[in-house]
Amino acid sequence: MGWVKTIAIGAGGVVLLAGLFVGWNMSKAHKMLAEDYSYVKGKDLPLPQPLPPATAAAAAQNAEADGTKAEEAHAMEGTLAGMHDEVEELPMEPPADPYAEALERGRYLYTVRLGCIECHGPDGSGRLVADALPVIRMAGSNITTGEGGLPEDHPVSDFDLIIRHGINHKGKASIMPAVDFQKLSDQELVDVVTYVKSLPPVDKVSDTPAMYGPVGKVLLAQGKLFQAADVIDHDYVHPAAPPPASDTLAYGEHLAQTCVGCHGLHFSGGPINGGDPSWPEAANLTPDATGTEGMTFEQFQAALQKGIRRDGTQMAPVMPVATFSKIPEPEVRAIYTYLMSLDPRPKGE
Ligand code: HEC
Ligand code: HEC
Incomplete structure (x- = not known):
């Protein structure tokens, strides 16, 4: 409860009375918020691309035809023992669509496991999570390509910076609590970015962006609040894929x-x-x-x-x-x- 007490005192007394103390903390906090992290580079991983509509339709048709052939062959299996070899060679699985698979895994990560949805909302346009000024206001930003959101060509390396390093596209420590995502594998990063990039544009310019208030800045300067970018190991070598479920x-x-x-x-x-x-x-x-x-x-x-x-x-x-x-x-x-x-x-x- 120490924190709550500090805030109660902070809000009521310290901020007003100890002007010098606050001034010193403020300038320290502003230095922390302005620290240049542009030396950290995100990875520019390739994203799977949607199949062109004609190819996708053909793939779906092939899959259906293969399914029918396999079913017919399966029906004949009992009567025509000689056809057995041929039966085993027939493809049973529809051809893979890497984009559709990444999208599906990304949807699960965004909406469930990583909880991006809690702050950025189901449509990606952002949500107010906690309005606790003068300490902090936590609100996810608009991450669609609509007005108030991200440019359509927002690079994967910038997604990597915010998600796994807690650094925004301006090269500054972000208020987004990215500590949760710092050890994501490349595959999971690609999956969630594929999903975010598939969200339709929503025009929404927030008038309640996430920010630290004056008391929040004092807590930051005193090390009672921390920013993800200041604690994440930026040299961590991210694995290509998550560990197998069997381990x-x-x-x-x-x-x-x-x-x-x-x-x-x-x-x-x-x-x-x-x-x-x-x-x-x-x-x-x-x-x-x-x-x-x-x-x-x-x-x-x-x-x-x-x-x-x-x-x-x-x-x-x-x-x-x-x-x-x-x-x-x-x-x-x-x-x-x-x-x-x-x-x-x-x-x-
Ligand atoms: C947004 C913040 C938040 C996140 C994210 C979160 N928790 Fe919690 N969790 C809490 C809080 C707060 C409590 C205590 C709530 C209470 O008792 O009223 C809690 C309580 C729990 C408890 C109950 C423990 C007990 O002794 O009764 C378990 C178990 C738990 N969390 C597991 C998890 C796991 C596992 C994850 C990650 C998958 C997780 N939590 C993520 C905030 C969070
Ligand atoms: C607890 C709230 C919270 C969660 C959970 C969260 N974000 Fe954020 N996110 C934010 C805030 C706040 C910002 C604005 C940061 C800023 O302006 O520095 C942000 C900004 C972003 C940005 C824009 C970065 C930029 O440079 O402008 C992207 C992209 C993003 N988040 C993606 C994600 C993804 C993907 C997830 C899930 C893996 C996620 N976020 C989970 C709060 C959150």
């Missing part, structure tokens, strides 16, 4: 990265960085006595996907449980297995 611990660790923005870089919970100070602290997700010690998978699942605490009461509506309710069970199990394998840490440490 439960590695896969669980990879998936659990989406929780660090709220539950902390060590999963031990505490005040939520960049959140509304009126929100409750995030729970300790390590198996400590102040955390998830003895928590069963069913209890974990009920908390994550229904917002129900172990004592059966309803959690504060901070964690996006409606979104998390769509995470398939094997993924929830992998996250649980990984978190329960961690060394216990006291809450907030």
Whole structure:
């Protein structure tokens, strides 16, 4: 609760009384906000392109014809034993469409696993998430190609910068809590960018952009709030693809990265960085006595996907449980297995 108290005092007294102190913090905060990160370069990965309409139609027709042939062959299989070899050679799978596949994976990442939808909205035009000035106002921006959004040729390297490094296209630390996405693989980045670029343009110029207020700036200068770009390891070598689901611990660790923005870089919970100070602290997700010690998978699942605490009461509506309710069970199990394998840490440490 230290943070909430600091803010209460900050809002009421410190800002007005200790002018010098605030002035010093403000200039430090402004220096932090203006720090030049243009030396960090995003990756310019190639995006899969939609098949031209004629090819797509032909591919679909081929797939249908192959399906029919396979069915006919299958029907004859019993009567004509001699045709067996031919039957096995018939293609059963429709030809792959890499664009359609990337789009589908990207849709899942945007709307469920990575929760981009919470701040940028289902149509990508942006949403006000927390209006807690004078500390912070959190609102996703318009990331469609409509008015107030991004240019149509916004490069993949700039998407990489904001998503995996927390740096905006101006080369400055962004208020977007990108810590959650810093370890995404190249494939996941490409998938989510493919999906974002497929969103129809929406004209929306926000009059409530995300920003730090004066108290937020003091907290930033004092290290009580942090910006993603200042804590992310910009030299991290991103893997080409996520770990295989069969490697439960590695896969669980990879998936659990989406929780660090709220539950902390060590999963031990505490005040939520960049959140509304009126929100409750995030729970300790390590198996400590102040955390998830003895928590069963069913209890974990009920908390994550229904917002129900172990004592059966309803959690504060901070964690996006409606979104998390769509995470398939094997993924929830992998996250649980990984978190329960961690060394216990006291809450907030
Ligand atoms: C907690 C809220 C939040 C979440 C979750 C979030 N964003 Fe953002 N995003 C923001 C804010 C705030 C900005 C505006 C940042 C700025 O102006 O510096 C932003 C800006 C952007 C931009 C524009 C960057 C630029 O240079 O102008 C892109 C692209 C983007 N987000 C993509 C994503 C994607 C993709 C995801 C999911 C992987 C995501 N965001 C998740 C809050 C969020
Ligand atoms: C937007 C912030 C936010 C995000 C993102 C988030 N959580 Fe939470 N979570 C919270 C808060 C706040 C609480 C405590 C709520 C309460 O008790 O009222 C909580 C509570 C929990 C609990 C209950 C723990 C207990 O001991 O009762 C579990 C389990 C949990 N979160 C798992 C996760 C996992 C796993 C992820 C990532 C997939 C995640 N959370 C992402 C904010 C978040």
